[in-house]
Each structure stands twice: as C-alpha cells, then as structure tokens.
Amino acid sequence: MDASEQLETLVRTHMPALLRVARRFMRSEEDARDAVQDAFVSAFRSIDKFESNAQMSTWLHRIVVNACLMRLRSQKRRPEEDIEEYLPRFAEDGHRIAGHESWTESADTLLERAEIREVVRNAIDQLPDTHREVLLLRDIEELSTDEAAEILHVTPNAVKIRLHRARQALRTLLDPYMKPLTP
C-alpha cells in the first residue's frame, strides 16, 4: 500500500467516529463536516508520529473536538443566555421550590422513546455555549475534568462548576417532558 492509499484508509477508518463527534458539537451538518475536514488537515501535519491505531483514535478525537470548539468560537455567537433561570430555586430558609417532579420512568425506559432522545438533544442545544461545551466534553465525550479544563483553557474548578450548572439546567429543561405516557 502506498502513502496515498494509507492516508485514504486512515480517513475512511476514522471518519464515521469523528463525524459523529462533530455532529454533537456543531449545530448544522455543514459545520460538522467542515470541522472534520479541519481536523484531518490538522492531523495530516503530524501524522507521521503515530504508529498504533488505538493511540491514533484518541489523538484524532482530541483534534476534532478542538476543531469544533474553534469553529464554534469563530462563529457569531448567539447572545449567551443566562443559565440562572434554569437553576433550582430556593426559599429563604434553604428549602427548594419544587418544579413538576413527574419523572416516574427510568432513563432506560424513557430512552426507548425516540422523541425523548430528540428532546434531550434539543435541550442540550438550548444550554448556553460555555455550559453546553462542558457537558458535551465531560458527560458525552467522557473527557476527565482536567482534560476538559486543558482543552477549554479554564481551571478544573470552573469545569466542575459549569458541569453541575449545565446538568441542573438540563434537568429543568427536561422536566416538562418527563410525564408518563398516558395509555
């Protein structure tokens, strides 16, 4: 196999996984594909360093995540929504002011409903960018707190705070949809 055939094999092997990652970050198919192209172009510059395929997958994953974050930052941002309105509210004595509280089904049962999976993805997309990015990196791409902090150029503590707030906001956004199906 010559060098160009090796390169084509590499692109074909890793494309599906990388494109799925990019689709989670980017809000349009066109942007996701552009981010994957950016990632491969960036990877080609130092591809010679890599011999093992396992190491290559991790390395390319990091590169495509970076490419997505750079693209998100270069795009004109929507005004950042205030996440406070999605956080739980508390009375002066510290008691929580409850919401719908109607989550009677388990996550496994809920996920069998295709519309719930779509609702969850849409709710993640409604989070303010700085919080959405942390949730994607930690809870979906499964990066560690330190890895996410490094990639976002923030402290590990900032990652922990944003992640907790992102999860709380997501919970609030999902709350109205979590009623049991009526027969």
Next chain:
Amino acid sequence: MMNCNELITDFLADYVDARLDEETLADFEHHLDVCPSCVDYLRTYRETIALAAAAGRDVRPDVDDAPEELIAAILATRR
C-alpha cells in the same frame, strides 16, 4: 444540618462523583433521610446525566457517517 440549597448547590456533584469527605457525606445522607424533595432531585439529576450520555451518543442510522464527497475533499488537500 445542611439545608436543601447547600446540598444541591454545593455538594450534589461531588456526592454523585463519590468525592465527599466522611463528615460531609454523613451530613448529606442524614439530610436525604428526612427530605423526599432532595431524594427526588438527586434521582432526577442522575437520570439527566444518563439521558444526556445516551441521547448524545445516539447513532442515527439514517445519517451517512462517511460521505464520499467529504472524504474526497479531505484527500484532495494532500494532493
């Protein structure tokens, strides 16, 4: 005893990650023993994490994961 605000705002994420020290953990669990509202919040917080992980990683079979035009465009950058 810690109140609902402290439990949810300050300690919940570390509890889920099993990072609370022994004393704080005992205080946290004592609050859960007497507060159904926080038990419910903890359960739905965990469900949220599970839902995000599963729905976020959902592979949609109707979407092309290796578009030929994209592969061609990427390979063209090396020619």
